[in-house]
Amino acid sequence: MPRGAREERRLNVAVLSGGVGGARFVRGVVDVAGASATSVIGNVGDDVEVLGLHISPDLDSILYALAGLADEQRGWGRSDESWHALETVSALGGEDWFALGDRDLGLHLVRTQALHSGESLSAVTARLARALGVVARLLPATDDRLRTWLETPAGAFPFQEWFVARGHRDEVDAVRFEGSEAARPAPGGLDALAGADLILVAPSNPYVSVGPILAVRELRAALVRRRVPCVAVSPLIGGRAVKGPADRMLHRLAGGTSPRHVAGCYTGLIDALVVDEADADDLDGLGDVRPIVTRTLMSDADARRRLAETALGAVPA
């Protein structure tokens, strides 16, 4: 192919993403690769029913990030949020353990009604994205019911009960995905992977954010048989999670927090791992996985873009 022709063609990118860490990275990818060339396959293992509403926290983090509505200080939910509905719920003795802001609630109302009327999660997600002006394709990993459970010394908990209600204080002995055997990829998911020139795994929690996506058998199989590079970004900096329990989980479940332990979560699925400079002295044991060392803290839009450029640079010219 003449060089000019290749340069004009946009690279199609598919990103596997969890919530907050993933959403930050996806924003960078969209900035660099272009929204219409980007498909995101999002985690639904965290989905939860609260107050009769269907909440998809990870899909919403991505939606809000791409729509420019996310609260960057708090790290989740919408900016310019208020909490009157939740105050009323508390005052009435209702279910108030899961924080839902007033603006956020509006989205959950629309989604829940759509699901009750028989619309699929992927269809209503696409509709919400369109309404919010989000051009990138956002696909739930599955439209089927798939829920993450944590086995801990204190018992087994559904994801949000462990993460939010118990503040992820319990050590995790095992993660399982209820419904994964029967779960089919949502429409568009396999096409997004098959049509991608590059597949990226966001710096999301490998066990509870990317794990539930890979628990959808056909999605995992599509990654195994990929003909294009797949590049993961480590969620750890200096062996520590920027936020959340990823480091503790890796320590207990994989035996350490070095790049090889992160790569070990994606055996056979990735060709390269983007690791932070702070982890560059510990690159042993990566096997076939090529390390790409850079600064990975997404502290602002420039940092997000630079990280996305590095990950996207892994595609052969």
Ligand code: GDP
């Ligand atoms: P959640 O679903 O909201 O928990 O979000 P994710 O699983 O997508 O992201 C959580 C992970 O993102 C954590 O393990 C963090 O360490 C990681 N993370 C957050 N911010 C950054 C960052 O700026 N750089 C890197 N490398 N990882 C980050």
Ligand code: CA
């Ligand atoms: Ca999540």
